Amino acid sequence: MSATAVAPAARGEFAIETSGLTKRFGKQLAVDGVDLAVPQGSVFGFLGPNGSGKTTTIRMLLGLASATAGDIRVLGQEMPRRLATVLPGVGALIEGPGFYPFLSGASNLHRLDAADGFAPGASRSARVDHALERVGLTHAAGKKVRAYSLGMKQRLGIANALLAPRELIVLDEPTNGLDPQGTREVRHLIRSLASEGTTVFVSSHLLAEIEQMCTHAAVMSGGRLVAQGTLDELRLAGQTRARVVVLAPDAQRASRILADLGLPPDIDAAPGGANGPLSPAEELFARPGSDSPGETVLSAALPESVAPEDVVAALVAGGVRVRGFAVQQASLEDLFVALTGEGFDVVQ
Numbered sequence: 001m002s003a004t005a006v007a008p009a010a011r012g013e014f015a016i017e018t019s020g021l022t023k024r025f026g027k028q029l030a031v032d033g034v035d036l037a038v039p040q041g042s043v044f045g046f047l048g049p050n051g052s053g054k055t056t057t058i059r060m061l062l063g064l065a066s067a068t069a070g071d072i073r074v075l076g077q078e079m080p081r082r083l084a085t086v087l088p089g090v091g092a093l094i095e096g097p098g099f100y101p102f103l104s105g106a107s108n109l110h111r112l113d114a115a116d117g118f119a120p121g122a123s124r125s126a127r128v129d130h131a132l133e134r135v136g137l138t139h140a141a142g143k144k145v146r147a148y149s150l151g152m153k154q155r156l157g158i159a160n161a162l163l164a165p166r167e168l169i170v171l172d173e174p175t176n177g178l179d180p181q182g183t184r185e186v187r188h189l190i191r192s193l194a195s196e197g198t199t200v201f202v203s204s205h206l207l208a209e210i211e212q213m214c215t216h217a218a219v220m221s222g223g224r225l226v227a228q229g230t231l232d233e234l235r236l237a238g239q240t241r242a243r244v245v246v247l248a249p250d251a252q253r254a255s256r257i258l259a260d261l262g263l264p265p266d267i268d269a270a271p272g273g274a275n276g277p278l279s280p281a282e283e284l285f286a287r288p289g290s291d292s293p294g295e296t297v298l299s300a301a302l303p304e305s306v307a308p309e310d311v312v313a314a315l316v317a318g319g320v321r322v323r324g325f326a327v328q329q330a331s332l333e334d335l336f337v338a339l340t341g342e343g344f345d346v347v348q
């Protein structure tokens with residue numbers, strides 16, 4: 001098969017599909033019964049804290065590690081049985097590319113392409129030039145890789161994944177270790193790949209990154225897939241976890257009324273007055289420079305069956321002097337933290 005031939009995926013609507021995918025290292029279950037469904041044409045974020053099983057899953061998808069159990073289909077074909085048919089259609093960047101620092105970017109790509117049994121030598125130079133252009137490295141093609149910034153090295157790794165036309169690009173933590181500029185460059189590149197119709201499967205532990213780039217996401221936690229869907233679907237799932245936040249001086253009375261409505265509250269005294277970090281509910285009503293004497297912030301999960309306006313009405317009818325009221329919609333971050341039990345690094 002020639003390197004420019006792309007494995008057909010027409011019959012499947014999913015670029016990647018797994019069922020019951022499992023990987024055991026001795027006693028440790030690194031990946032536990034994962035059912036992934038990555039729609040064709042999506043930019044699919046594969047989220048999870050460190051050690052949650054993302055890299056192990058990706059390695060199995062690409063035939064780099066064998067599964068203990070379960071089925072994998074990539075571009076509509078069974079893996080690893082159809083590896084030789086599937087791999088030419090897949091470009092991947094996993095765990096940082098290994099480049100020779102004393103060779104130029106172009107020479108490194110020539111070497112890597114020559115080592116690829118599927119790649120035709122006749123078109124190598126043109127394909128290397130095109131891939132370097134694709135990632136914006138034409139100007140640095142002749143520069144030794146040791147003089148590349150991290151962002152440039154990462155883009156060179158992506159250029160390596162783009163040495164042939166691909167239906168699917170798999171990137172494992174492509175912005176890891178990059179400065180903000182490098183991160184922007186890589187994100188921009190991912191978006192432009194997606195705009196050409198390539199399915200991009202990208203793992204990250206950065207939630208904000210996934211929110212900026214992706215159409216879909218899946219969340220891994222402790223080897224299990226705990227959520228997947230479009231970002232909107234995931235946000236909707238989060239909205240069932242909306243909270244009401246009440247600022248009032250009559251804490252006990254407000255607390256009793258909320259509990260009677262089925263909203264047993266958390267209580268934070270005097271927003272802005274206490275030492276230590278503010279909770280998100282406290283932040284809502286914190287007034288810098290004021291220690292809000294006598295005021296209390298109460299917050300409670302809002303069940304779908306209760307309308308926020310009924311909560312205010314009940315508080316007022318019960319004689320609570322409500323000074324502040326808000327409904328906080330859960331963000332994707334709240335949902336993911338709730339799902340994984342771990343905080344995400346949300347910077348960048």
Ligand SMILES: Nc1ncnc2c1ncn2[C@@H]1O[C@H](COP(=O)(O)OP(=O)(O)OP(=O)(O)O)[C@@H](O)[C@H]1O
Nearest residue numbers: 025028030048049050051052053054055056057205
């Ligand atoms: N070759 C291996 N032998 C034994 N255990 C392993 C091996 N590879 C991974 N693990 C374990 O499997 C679990 C999942 O690791 P994995 O690297 O897939 O997670 P990850 O989500 O990609 O995390 P990170 O973002 O840190 O790479 C971890 O507990 C890890 O220690």
